[in-house]
Amino acid sequence: MSRDLTSERSRRFSESVIREMTRLCLQHDGVNLAQGFPDFPAPAALKQAAVRAIEADINQYAITWGAKRLREALVAKTRAFAGLEWNAETEITVCCGSTECMAATLLALVNPGEEVIVFEPFYENYGPDAILCGATPRFVRLREPDWAFDPAELDAAFSNRTKAIIINTPNNPTGKVFSREELGQIARLCQKWDAVAITDEIYEHIVYDGAEHISLATLDGMRERTVTISGISKTYSVTGWRIGYSLAPAPLTAAIRKVHDFLTVGAPAPLQDAAAEAVSFSREYYEQLADNYRQRRDYLVPALEGAGFRPFMPRGAYYVMTDISVFGFDDDVTFARHLVADGGVAAVPGSSFYSDPSAGRQRLRFHFARRPETLAAAVERLHRLRRRAPAS
Numbered sequence: 001m002s003r004d005l006t007s008e009r010s011r012r013f014s015e016s017v018i019r020e021m022t023r024l025c026l027q028h029d030g031v032n033l034a035q036g037f038p039d040f041p042a043p044a045a046l047k048q049a050a051v052r053a054i055e056a057d058i059n060q061y062a063i064t065w066g067a068k069r070l071r072e073a074l075v076a077k078t079r080a081f082a083g084l085e086w087n088a089e090t091e092i093t094v095c096c097g098s099t100e101c102m103a104a105t106l107l108a109l110v111n112p113g114e115e116v117i118v119f120e121p122f123y124e125n126y127g128p129d130a131i132l133c134g135a136t137p138r139f140v141r142l143r144e145p146d147w148a149f150d151p152a153e154l155d156a157a158f159s160n161r162t163k164a165i166i167i168n169t170p171n172n173p174t175g176k177v178f179s180r181e182e183l184g185q186i187a188r189l190c191q192k193w194d195a196v197a198i199t200d201e202i203y204e205h206i207v208y209d210g211a212e213h214i215s216l217a218t219l220d221g222m223r224e225r226t227v228t229i230s231g232i233s234k235t236y237s238v239t240g241w242r243i244g245y246s247l248a249p250a251p252l253t254a255a256i257r258k259v260h261d262f263l264t265v266g267a268p269a270p271l272q273d274a275a276a277e278a279v280s281f282s283r284e285y286y287e288q289l290a291d292n293y294r295q296r297r298d299y300l301v302p303a304l305e306g307a308g309f310r311p312f313m314p315r316g317a318y319y320v321m322t323d324i325s326v327f328g329f330d331d332d333v334t335f336a337r338h339l340v341a342d343g344g345v346a347a348v349p350g351s352s353f354y355s356d357p358s359a360g361r362q363r364l365r366f367h368f369a370r371r372p373e374t375l376a377a378a379v380e381r382l383h384r385l386r387r388r389a390p391a392s
Contacts, residue, residue, distance in 0.1 A: 013128040017352035025346035031378040034346040036367040037239040039374055046236055049277040053270035065257045066094025067272040077279045082215045090250040093257050096264045098202050098231040098244035104263055105198055105227050106133045108255035114163035121353030123172045139355045145312055147176035151185055158189045164196040170203040173353050173365040174321050175314020177211040187219045197226045203317040205235050205286040208294045211315040224249050236278045241271045293318050296368040300375055307382040318369045324362055331361045343385035345378050
């Protein structure tokens, strides 16, 4: 009998369910409200900057940890929005998207056998990332309707084995924006147990209803033990450019840079140059961005409710989790496949965001990073679907 030629770690997680739903959507010519990327144009100024960079022959390797112009622009932006100072030479790493930033950070900081705390429902990459670095994920549940965590449960999750905690705010898939009080508890526990906080803040500028995005690194005692991860994909509607970055104290950054170097060498040079222009946009750009997404949210959420779903109103990001129990399906995967094959709309099964799939078996996630006419087409199909759904 021949041995298994694949690694044990690669058998502990599946391919992305989100991207699988995009493939099914293409197969059935559906409306894609599953994978969260916009179907409207990126800012003209950003595209023009990329063209200029290519024509100026900025087409060879940038320095491994990021083009100097972009790193300096990120220092200025972080100072303006978070009031934090970072050193462009020693504390910033530009990667191939925030996804690589997270993987490089965990590989750089976490040892096999250590634990990483992850809030669930979680963005589906976090579990596999922990597995790839040999860590054990420890899950803490966010509960509807406001996606709060139990402080006692979080406290119990920390121990001498805890190396890091991952915080995604604003959150994918729930739209939760962590409050200052919640972040304060996380900060106290990180300091008590000498753990690192790794924050995914890719939706930092997409918040609603007076919600405030607070960067954990701004809390007392946290700058020196926080890795702040973000990128340009969501804020500037260029998910295909793959420009992400991490901000961290120099000792952590040195380790992250080494791992990043041997994962990808560097992010695309002309797109880094263009990104430097984007992160220098005025505050008005970010205010308009949030307002545009608020309008889309305020259209889709009531429409989902009218179609029979029970949505949980998001306060940030551009996703909405829904309860599907009214439709009478036993599980979310079956319903999601039915929805795209017979209803022509793709969403993500909620079970893919939980360590225990049964916790999400009556949940679907939709996104609203779509043109108004695209959302209208999806809503029209969803309303037709309800009339032929099996009885609950």
